[in-house]
Amino acid sequence: MDHLDQPGSGASGLLLGHSEIDRQHAELFSLIDRFSALLNRQAGVEALVPAFQLVLSHLQRHFDYEVRLMLAADYPDRERHQKDHERLLSEGAEMLRLLGGTGTAEPKKLYEWWRGWALMHVIREDQQLGDFLRGAP
Numbered sequence: 109m110d111h112l113d114q115p116g117s118g119a120s121g122l123l124l125g126h127s128e129i130d131r132q133h134a135e136l137f138s139l140i141d142r143f144s145a146l147l148n149r150q151a152g153v154e155a156l157v158p159a160f161q162l163v164l165s166h167l168q169r170h171f172d173y174e175v176r177l178m179l180a181a182d183y184p185d186r187e188r189h190q191k192d193h194e195r196l197l198s199e200g201a202e203m204l205r206l207l208g209g210t211g212t213a214e215p216k217k218l219y220e221w222w223r224g225w226a227l228m229h230v231i232r233e234d235q236q237l238g239d240f241l242r243g244a245p
């Protein structure tokens with residue numbers, strides 16, 4: 109999955125076949141790419157914090173949407189999937205706290221680590237949910 113390492117690749121290679129989830133993922137990854145561009149330009153905290161807040165608020169709305177789908181479909185792995193959402197959100201909140209803090213955090217390293225988890229979630233959990241919702245074996 110080389111495309112995952114390319115900046116700006118967004119979620120284009122990660123389509124799940126559920127149009128609304130795919131649309132929300134594309135939006136999410138474009139916000140993430142925007143944040144990444146700020147990091148590459150070495151933007152200051154005053155630009156980084158609101159950009160990452162935007163990522164997190166989109167993520168929260170997106171997770172809420174997925175949970176509604178899982179409940180409606182009686183998805184058997186909902187608990188595990190939701191736990192992963194919670195972990196991403198709480199690690200994201202911690203990252204936001206560090207970003208807005210004393211400046212001792214290494215934003216880029218921190219961000220890459222978090223983005224890796226976000227991508228893994230889409231690959232592992234969302235893919236399974238997408239298959240389930242499509243009735244794939």
Ligand SMILES: [Fe+2]
Nearest residue numbers: 174189233234
């Ligand atoms: Fe998810």
Ligand SMILES: [Fe+2]
Nearest residue numbers: 170174230234
């Ligand atoms: Fe998702």
